[in-house]
Structure formats: C-alpha cells, structure tokens
Amino acid sequence: MTGHETEGNVQRGSFHVPGFRAAAAASGMRYKNRLDCALIVSDGPAAAAGVFTRNRFSAAPVILCKEHLAASRGTARAVLINAGIANACTGEEGLRRARLCAQHAASVLGIAPEQVLLASTGVIGPQLRLEPLESVLPGLVSALRPDGWLEAATAIMTTDTVPKTAWARAELGRTSVTCGGMAKGSGMIAPDMATMLAFVATDARVTSDVLRFWLGEAVARSFNRITVDGDTSTNDTVLVLASGAADHTIISDPTSSEGAAFGRVLTDVCLDLAHQIVRDGEGATKFVSVTVCGARNRERAARVAHTIATSPLVKTAVFGGDANWGRIVAAAGRAGVDFHPEGVSLYFDNVCIFRNGRPVEDDDVEEKASAVFRQKDIHVRLDLGEGAEEDTVYTCDFSYDYVKINADYRS
Amino acid sequence: MTGHETEGNVQRGSFHVPGFRAAAAASGMRYKNRLDCALIVSDGPAAAAGVFTRNRFSAAPVILCKEHLAASRGTARAVLINAGIANACTGEEGLRRARLCAQHAASVLGIAPEQVLLASTGVIGPQLRLEPLESVLPGLVSALRPDGWLEAATAIMTTDTVPKTAWARAELGRTSVTCGGMAKGSGMIAPDMATMLAFVATDARVTSDVLRFWLGEAVARSFNRITVDGDTSTNDTVLVLASGAADHTIISDPTSSEGAAFGRVLTDVCLDLAHQIVRDGEGATKFVSVTVCGARNRERAARVAHTIATSPLVKTAVFGGDANWGRIVAAAGRAGVDFHPEGVSLYFDNVCIFRNGRPVEDDDVEEKASAVFRQKDIHVRLDLGEGAEEDTVYTCDFSYDYVKINADYRS
Incomplete structure (x- = not known):
C-alpha cells in the first residue's frame, strides 16, 4: 500500500471535519512507548449511529455503545478508543x-456519560486497566485539535502496519460538506482477532435516522464485503457522527437527492477504509477482488464470492502466484448454491481461463493467467451464467507471515 | 504419526480381507518414478456402496461411480484409482x-464395465491420460495379491506423507470377519484440493442395503467429522465392498445384533482412517479434538465445533503452542448458534480455563493450559451449558508448511 491510492474522489492522509477534534496518547496499558489511546470529540451534540459485531461474546464497549446510543436517542459527543486490551469475555467486571x-x-470533558462511546481492540480476556486510561485523559483532552485524526488512526493500530484514514467532500444542494474517518483492522482473513474498528465524522446536518439508514447501507457495501457473514470479532464497531456544522437544511429523508448524495460520500469513505484494511491484511502481499456475476440473485452471488474469497487454498495459491483456477471453481462448487456447472465461466482480469464448465485450451491462456497472478492487484470474475445479478468481495492472500503473525501473537 | 497408533481394536499396516486382492503400479501419467495407480478386485461380485462429494463440480469418476452403482444395483468387482490427475472440470470429454x-x-479383467468403479485424485482441469493407464493395466492385474493393500495405499497418495491403512476383526454371531481399508487425503483444512478417498473391504455377508445404511452412519461419524459440512472437493469418494466370503447367514437387517456389530467395525475402521488423514494434514504438527458438549441438540454442537475447528486463528495458535482461549470462544460466538455466553465453559484436556462466560483467574491456569498446548494431541472441550448433547470434530494445526505446500502445489 502506498498511502496515496484513492477510490474515486476519496483522499487519504490528514484531514479535518468541521465540528470535530481528535487526539492520541500513550497510556502504557499494554504496549510500551507507543500511542494506544485516541479520543474524538464533537464541539456540540452530534447525531450518531453505530453498527456492531453480531458475535455472541460482544465485548463490554460494544454493549456500552448500544446502551448509550439508545439512552441518548442517537446522539454523542465523544468516542474514546484504546488498543492493546479488547475488554472482551470479561464478564460483569469488564x-x-x-x-x-x-x-x-465524561467528567473530564464536562458532558453526560451517555454522550461518550467506547471502543477497544487487542487481546481477549484481560480486564481493562483503568488507571493508565484515567491518567492520560486530561492530556488527551488538552491535545484535541481539528487535524488530530491521523495521529488517532496511528494510536488504534494493533497488527496494522499503516494508519488508515479516508475523506471526501460532497455537495449537498449548494453546500459542500466533508466526510472523513479512520479505521483499523488487519485483514478480512481474521476479523475475529483483528477487530475491525472504524470511526467516521461529517459536518453534514442529518438526523440520526438518516445516519442510521445510510450507515447500514454503507457497511453492507464496504466492511461487510471484506468479511464473511457473521464472521465478526467480539469488538467490531463502526461509528459515524454528524456534527451538523455545515450550513444547509437538515436532511431528514434518506432518499432525497441530498440524502442520497450523503449516502454516496459515506459509502465511498467506508469502502476506501475497507479496502485499506484488506491491503494491510495480516501478511498480505496481494489485493484480490472476487466478483461473482451472472447470478439469479445477489445473495447467491455473495455466497459464492464469500466462499472463494475465504478459501485457504485460493488464498495460498494467490500468495504463490499460481493461477490455480481449479481451486476457485472447486470453492464455488461447495458454496451451497445449486448453479449448473456447464454455465460457469471464470476470468482473471480479462483473461477467460474457464468457459461453460470447461478449461479454455488456448496455448497461451495459462501464461496470460500467470501474468495476472504476478500483479499486486488481481480481479477474479466468476460468471454463473444464470442471471444478471452480481456481488463483489475483497480479500488478500494467505502468506507465511499470516501464520507467523498469528502463531506468535500473544508471545 | 508413528504408524503404530490405533483407535480401539483397529490395527494399521499390512492386512488382507478374504475375497479381495490389491495391487499398485507406476503409470507415469503425471508423477515420475512412483506408484500412481491402484487396483482392488473382488474374486466374485461384491455388495458395494459409496458416499460422494456434494460439490457442484463433481469429477468424472464420481459421476461414473454413481451410474455404475445404480446400473449394477449396488454390486462391484473392481476399483481402479489414479493419483496425479483428478479428471475434474473436464466436461464431456472427461x-x-x-x-x-x-x-x-473391465475387458482386461473379463467383467462387465459397470462392475468397475473409478476414483481419481490430483490436479483439477487436465484430461486423464488413457494411454499410460491402459499400458499398466495388464501388469496391475497380474500383480494382484491378497496383501497388496499397503502398496495400493502408497500409490494413491498425493501430498500425503504416509500411506494410510486400517483394519479390524469383528464377531458376527459365531463368525469372525475382517474389515480393512485404505485412505488418502491431506487434512481437513483443505478437502477441496486434497481430495479425500477411502476404500474399505470386508468379507462379511451383507446386503447392499445394509452396506449403504452403515456406510452412511460410519461416514457421518468419521470422514464428515473431519470436514466442514459441504466443504467437499470435486472428487471425494468413500467406497465399501463386501465380498461375502465369510461363512455366516447374510445380514439383511442393519439393526440386528450382527448388523450393528458390522456397523461398529466399519465405523471403527473409517474413524481410524479419518484420524490418520487429520494427523497427516498438510503441514500438520498437532492433532486436535474439538468437542462441544452441553448443547441443546447435536446440530448446535456440530456447528460450533466446526467453526472452532476451521478457524485459521485457532489453528495458527495451536501451531504456535499458544493456549489462546480467546480465539476459541470468539470463534464459537460467531458460529451462528444463539447460546448464552454466561453458560459457556472451556477446557483444554482437564484444565478449565474459562468458566460461565469468564476467564478462570487461578494463578497457574495459564501455565497448565500452555502445557496442554505443548502436547502433540490436544483435546478442546467447550461446554455450552444448555443441554446434554455433544459432537466432536477432529482437526490439525495451521503451519508455515501448509502455506508452503499450497503456494507451490502446481509448480
């Protein structure tokens, strides 16, 4: 990842969103000599919405966020994040x-406790250490500044190798608004440890209902396209806050033209952050888009795409630069979707290697396919030949370093 | 794997089954200078039954076996197996x-074609080469001998590191019968490439219906406990043949005492072969039994056990010798089963590390758990605390060598 790639009009690096300030600090709770806490604060009450893990073992901060969003009727002033200890499986004490x-x-910021949202990432099991957190809070608050996001993005990393930020502008009617955020996570392969967190802020004026509506859509098209259905960690959290600092009439209809424009920019930012997570996947050396098209409905496409994108055999072949189409069709065949094999075709970028259920026998097709698999970015497209719907899932390869990172994680 | 371990009264190594002969040969179809073809022949018509892959891309030999078993009304005389080319995704020509x-x-053996069953394992895509197969067949037939099984088990290996055989005797009434077989497969992690094949023979006199009944039960408790539901390769095949050479009244009721005794010995042999496949899993260094107990029903237990046993995070932790219980409970939590977290307890062998939804905080529990994870064989037991049903899935760890084997497979 170069840090300079973008998706559409989305930018990376430093940014600011009117109405928000951010900061980072080193609490020493688990990591030594590195930033491990981040704070995002809205100058006034912001509309807020969240999407959380569906894991039966929801971490304490996830439970708290749900409680606070309900108690505050979808508003929030601050988000406090720590890296190192996940505060998951910690019972009532957690x-x-x-x-x-x-x-x-809340007391340091002078706001109500239910206006504070929390997120944690790190090892499952140990209790959160309160003393280090409490001792850095005054410093965190005094360090808050509009362009503090990149430092905050650095503080929330665990096995991530680069901080992840994304931002874009959109015109809502005649008003230009900003939507910007940060994320952490080490690849879709392993969301149940890596913990995917994302925090997005905007100065758009939208109701909590509109925010909730578009966050659901944006997550479905971004973060949920880099993970298997239900394959979520104990801590996965996506939060979006809208300060309303922009000077336009409040958007209360998600399907109005302004509402839709807001939905697009939120989705663009989430999708860019999601791609960054895959590119920084644990041990990842390649980025793979798996599109399943020609499906009778989108659910069938998604199911096949997910099965291909999570197959260890496919992912190790990508790591080895081996255009092993047999593993891809075999994975498709076990996805539990009753397509007809003789209708299936497979493309690597624009190279058709499998057509209507049989390998293409041109002399140079293997060489062309191998050339695609030597690229850093690979597009796998499987056509089921039964309809017009499609879906795309993003994944990375499966390398020695994935094993190394995960065999040694706690030592 | 030492080659001398056994499950119950099951033996490994060389064996013979009255009424059957086996042989192996080197065809050079894909591998050079090694055995790659095996032939099993029954002296007379044998009752036969098979269980096959549910992959949408069923390989040609799977389609042929189903046709022949139907045409012959559940009888067979011979099974021919080749390693190197899977004859899968090869269309009508395959x-x-x-x-x-x-x-x-059939013509070399002087029997009807529908009395011949086929199985193939190896690379998906290329067409089977007939000439090498045809040229070794006369030699294969003349090499047939009662104790040829171990050599046949060697011939059908691909990434397997050891041949796998298992056999046992059982008393059916006052008659002693033998049940013996061979298998190949390189671990449950990756059945979609490894292709699991197993061939079992017995001299018991049983009807095709009894054979089918008990094969279904035996596979459910053995080979289907080392693989995810539906996660089958294009070629997976389990065949059992009964010569009827033993001197007892034919068993036509699977639930009679003799029928049940036959079912037990068939299951024991299949389970031992299944365990051998896991122990020889690609890159495997450890053997893990995952039991989920205290479940409301067996399906819930199986679903949670499968999710734990297939988690790359759990498997890399096992490789690293890291008793990372957090990954195990997190995997359980995303299995799609709505258990109550506060009822869940987790044991490594007899060490309770997690009780009623919270980590056990004894000083020495981590050290005891680590000691278990240093063993070659690890028993993980998760108690859902909601009922009395249980299920067990067998798996291995996920190592550098798994990545190496699968990144380089075709080169």
Missing part, C-alpha cells in the same frame, strides 16, 4: 470498568 | 475418458 471509563471521560 | 478407462479395465 462492563463495570467500561462504565467507569466512560464516566471518567 | 466423462468419455472415464468411461473408456472403466471399459478397458
């Missing part, structure tokens, strides 16, 4: 500590 | 070649 942590942040 | 292959074997 939830008690999360509450104390939110209360402490 | 099926034509499979038929020619069976016809040729």
Whole structure:
C-alpha cells in the first residue's frame, strides 16, 4: 500500500471535519512507548449511529455503545478508543470498568456519560486497566485539535502496519460538506482477532435516522464485503457522527437527492477504509477482488464470492502466484448454491481461463493467467451464467507471515 | 504419526480381507518414478456402496461411480484409482475418458464395465491420460495379491506423507470377519484440493442395503467429522465392498445384533482412517479434538465445533503452542448458534480455563493450559451449558508448511 491510492474522489492522509477534534496518547496499558489511546470529540451534540459485531461474546464497549446510543436517542459527543486490551469475555467486571471509563471521560470533558462511546481492540480476556486510561485523559483532552485524526488512526493500530484514514467532500444542494474517518483492522482473513474498528465524522446536518439508514447501507457495501457473514470479532464497531456544522437544511429523508448524495460520500469513505484494511491484511502481499456475476440473485452471488474469497487454498495459491483456477471453481462448487456447472465461466482480469464448465485450451491462456497472478492487484470474475445479478468481495492472500503473525501473537 | 497408533481394536499396516486382492503400479501419467495407480478386485461380485462429494463440480469418476452403482444395483468387482490427475472440470470429454478407462479395465479383467468403479485424485482441469493407464493395466492385474493393500495405499497418495491403512476383526454371531481399508487425503483444512478417498473391504455377508445404511452412519461419524459440512472437493469418494466370503447367514437387517456389530467395525475402521488423514494434514504438527458438549441438540454442537475447528486463528495458535482461549470462544460466538455466553465453559484436556462466560483467574491456569498446548494431541472441550448433547470434530494445526505446500502445489 502506498498511502496515496484513492477510490474515486476519496483522499487519504490528514484531514479535518468541521465540528470535530481528535487526539492520541500513550497510556502504557499494554504496549510500551507507543500511542494506544485516541479520543474524538464533537464541539456540540452530534447525531450518531453505530453498527456492531453480531458475535455472541460482544465485548463490554460494544454493549456500552448500544446502551448509550439508545439512552441518548442517537446522539454523542465523544468516542474514546484504546488498543492493546479488547475488554472482551470479561464478564460483569469488564462492563463495570467500561462504565467507569466512560464516566471518567465524561467528567473530564464536562458532558453526560451517555454522550461518550467506547471502543477497544487487542487481546481477549484481560480486564481493562483503568488507571493508565484515567491518567492520560486530561492530556488527551488538552491535545484535541481539528487535524488530530491521523495521529488517532496511528494510536488504534494493533497488527496494522499503516494508519488508515479516508475523506471526501460532497455537495449537498449548494453546500459542500466533508466526510472523513479512520479505521483499523488487519485483514478480512481474521476479523475475529483483528477487530475491525472504524470511526467516521461529517459536518453534514442529518438526523440520526438518516445516519442510521445510510450507515447500514454503507457497511453492507464496504466492511461487510471484506468479511464473511457473521464472521465478526467480539469488538467490531463502526461509528459515524454528524456534527451538523455545515450550513444547509437538515436532511431528514434518506432518499432525497441530498440524502442520497450523503449516502454516496459515506459509502465511498467506508469502502476506501475497507479496502485499506484488506491491503494491510495480516501478511498480505496481494489485493484480490472476487466478483461473482451472472447470478439469479445477489445473495447467491455473495455466497459464492464469500466462499472463494475465504478459501485457504485460493488464498495460498494467490500468495504463490499460481493461477490455480481449479481451486476457485472447486470453492464455488461447495458454496451451497445449486448453479449448473456447464454455465460457469471464470476470468482473471480479462483473461477467460474457464468457459461453460470447461478449461479454455488456448496455448497461451495459462501464461496470460500467470501474468495476472504476478500483479499486486488481481480481479477474479466468476460468471454463473444464470442471471444478471452480481456481488463483489475483497480479500488478500494467505502468506507465511499470516501464520507467523498469528502463531506468535500473544508471545 | 508413528504408524503404530490405533483407535480401539483397529490395527494399521499390512492386512488382507478374504475375497479381495490389491495391487499398485507406476503409470507415469503425471508423477515420475512412483506408484500412481491402484487396483482392488473382488474374486466374485461384491455388495458395494459409496458416499460422494456434494460439490457442484463433481469429477468424472464420481459421476461414473454413481451410474455404475445404480446400473449394477449396488454390486462391484473392481476399483481402479489414479493419483496425479483428478479428471475434474473436464466436461464431456472427461466423462468419455472415464468411461473408456472403466471399459478397458473391465475387458482386461473379463467383467462387465459397470462392475468397475473409478476414483481419481490430483490436479483439477487436465484430461486423464488413457494411454499410460491402459499400458499398466495388464501388469496391475497380474500383480494382484491378497496383501497388496499397503502398496495400493502408497500409490494413491498425493501430498500425503504416509500411506494410510486400517483394519479390524469383528464377531458376527459365531463368525469372525475382517474389515480393512485404505485412505488418502491431506487434512481437513483443505478437502477441496486434497481430495479425500477411502476404500474399505470386508468379507462379511451383507446386503447392499445394509452396506449403504452403515456406510452412511460410519461416514457421518468419521470422514464428515473431519470436514466442514459441504466443504467437499470435486472428487471425494468413500467406497465399501463386501465380498461375502465369510461363512455366516447374510445380514439383511442393519439393526440386528450382527448388523450393528458390522456397523461398529466399519465405523471403527473409517474413524481410524479419518484420524490418520487429520494427523497427516498438510503441514500438520498437532492433532486436535474439538468437542462441544452441553448443547441443546447435536446440530448446535456440530456447528460450533466446526467453526472452532476451521478457524485459521485457532489453528495458527495451536501451531504456535499458544493456549489462546480467546480465539476459541470468539470463534464459537460467531458460529451462528444463539447460546448464552454466561453458560459457556472451556477446557483444554482437564484444565478449565474459562468458566460461565469468564476467564478462570487461578494463578497457574495459564501455565497448565500452555502445557496442554505443548502436547502433540490436544483435546478442546467447550461446554455450552444448555443441554446434554455433544459432537466432536477432529482437526490439525495451521503451519508455515501448509502455506508452503499450497503456494507451490502446481509448480
């Protein structure tokens, strides 16, 4: 990842969103000598919405976020994030500590506790250490500044190798608004450890309902396209806050032209962050888009695409630069979708290697396919030949380093 | 794997089954200078049953086996197996070649073509080469001998590192019968390439219906416990043949005491072969039994056990010797089963590391758990605390060598 790639009009690097400030600090809770805490604060009450893990073992900060968003009727003033300890599987004591942590942040900021949202990432099991968090909070608050996002993005990393930010502008009627955010996560292969977190802010004036509507859509098309259905960690969290600092009439209809324009920019930012997570996947050396097209409906396409994109055999072949189409069609065949094999064709970029259920026998097709697999970015397209719907899932390869990172994680 | 371990009264190594002969040969079809073809022949018509892949891309030999078993009303005389080319995704031409292959074997053996069953393992895509197969067939037939199984087990290996055989005796009433077989396959992680094949023979006198009944039960408790539901390759095949050479009244009721005794010995042999496949998993260094108990029903237990046993995070932790219970409970939490987290407990062998939804905080529990994870054999037991049903899935760890084997497979 170069850090300079973009998706459409989305930019990366430093940014600011009117109405928001961010900061980072080093608490020493688990990591030594590195930033491990981030704080995002809205100058006034912001509309807020969240999408959370569906794991039965939801972490304490996830439970707290849901409670606070309900109690505050979809508003929030601050988000406090720590890296190193996930505060997951920690029982009542974990939830008690999360509450104390939110209360402490609220008192330092002079706001109500339910206006504070929390997120944690790191090792499952240990209790959150409150003392280090509490001792850095005053410094965190005084360090808040409009362009603090990149530092905050650095603080929330665990096995990530680069901080991930994305931002874009959109015209809502005659008003230009900004939508910007940060994310952490080490690849779709392993969301149940990596913990995917994303925090997006905008100065658009939208109701909580509009925010919730478009966050659901944006996540479905971005973060949920880099993970298997339900394959979520104990801590996965996506939060979006809207300060309303922009000077336009409040958007209360998600399907109005302004509402749709807002949905697009939110989706663009989420999709860019999602791609960055895949590119920085644990041990990843390649980025693979898996599109399944020609499907009777989108659900069938998604199911086949997910099965291909999560197959260890496909991912190790991509790592080895081996255009092993047999593993791809075999993965498709076990996806639990009753397509007809004789209708299936497979493309690597624009090279057709498998057509109507049989390998293409041109002399140079293997060489062309191998050339595609030597690229850093690979587009796999499987046509089911049964309809007009499609879906795309993004994945990375499966390397020695994935094993190394995960065999040694806790030592 | 030492080659001398056994499950219950099951033996490994060389064996013979009255009424059967086996042989192996080197055809050079893809591998050089190694055995790559095996032939099993019954002296007379044998009752036969098979369980096959559910992959949408069923390989040509799978299609042929189903046709022949139907045409012969559940009888067979011979099974011909080749390693190196899977004859999968090869369209009509692949099926034509499979038929020619069976016809040729039938004519050399002097039997009807539908009495010949086929199985193939290896690379998906290339067409079967008939000439090498045809040229070794006369030699194969003349090499047939009662104790040829171990050599046959060697011939059908691909990425396997050891041949896999298992056999046991059982008393059916006052008659002692033998049940013995061979398998190949390189671990449950990757059935879609490895292709799991197993061939079991017995001299018991049983009807085709009884054979089919008990094969279904045996596979459900053995080979289907080392693989994810539906996660089958294009070629997966389990065949059982019964010569009826033993001197007892034919068993036509699977639930009679003799029928049940036959079912037990068949299951024991299949389970032992299944365990050998896991122990020889690609890159495997450890053997893990994942039992989920205390479940409301067996399906819920199986679903959670499968999710744990296939998690790359769990498997890399096992490789690293890291007793990372957090990954195990997180995998359980995303299995799609709505258990209550506060009822869940987790044991490594007899060490309870997680009880009623929270980590056990004894000082020495981590050290005890780490000691278990240093063993070659690890028993993970997750108690859902909601009922009395359980299920067990067998898996291995996920190592550098798994990536190496699969990144380089075709080169």
